[in-house]
Amino acid sequence: MPWLFIVIGALMVLFAAVVSPRKWWRTTSAWRYRDPDANEPSSAGFAAWQAGTAVAGVVLVGLGVWLNVSTSGSISGKPVTRPAVDLVAQKLGTSAEVLVSLDRNGQPNMARFDLHKFLDERIYHHMTEVNHQDYRAAHLALDSSSQGNGAHLFTVEAAGGVRYCLTVRTTGDPALAGKPSYSGGRPIMDAVVVPVSTAVTDGACT
Structure with a gap:
């Protein structure tokens, strides 16, 4: 039109x-x-x-x-997709805060620590934001995800079937945020902060 x-x-x-x-x-x-x-x-x-x-x-x-x-997002009418995925990566930031339960000694229960699931949920949340507010024609969707060797790989599909690989890598050891939630006078929950870096490349993750 x-x-x-x-x-x-x-x-x-x-x-x-x-x-x-x-x-x-x-x-x-x-x-x-x-x-x-x-x-x-x-x-x-x-x-x-x-x-x-x-x-x-x-x-x-x-x-x-x-x-x-x-x-x-462009004069030509062709949907702008790569900047949309870059914005999702930018919104992830340089650290991830994952809520975990604490044992009786106030130490995090790392057996229930699932960084990949947290990243999956955050990427979905940020893609929804970008689709509705910043790049409405990008139509970003999470196609697949995998992990290994300290890297979390997320294949993002955009308008026209174009795919990008959003890679999240841990760049340091997890550490407690030091902001616990208490119940019955003892800490039961706290956030584990994990430093991360992000990168976006053309094509699906392999």
């Missing part, structure tokens, strides 16, 4: 620039009058018609361009 506005607008501008208003009036309107010469618009009237047609055409072209940018 945006391209329709652009094409029609461009044709109107071209029409106003090339076609003689007087000849156009003679061809399309003069036949309605018994005395066309007496009813022919003035030169100022023809000039106003020509200018109005050109202005309307420019407005339609501008509207088409604006619709392309607002719906896809």
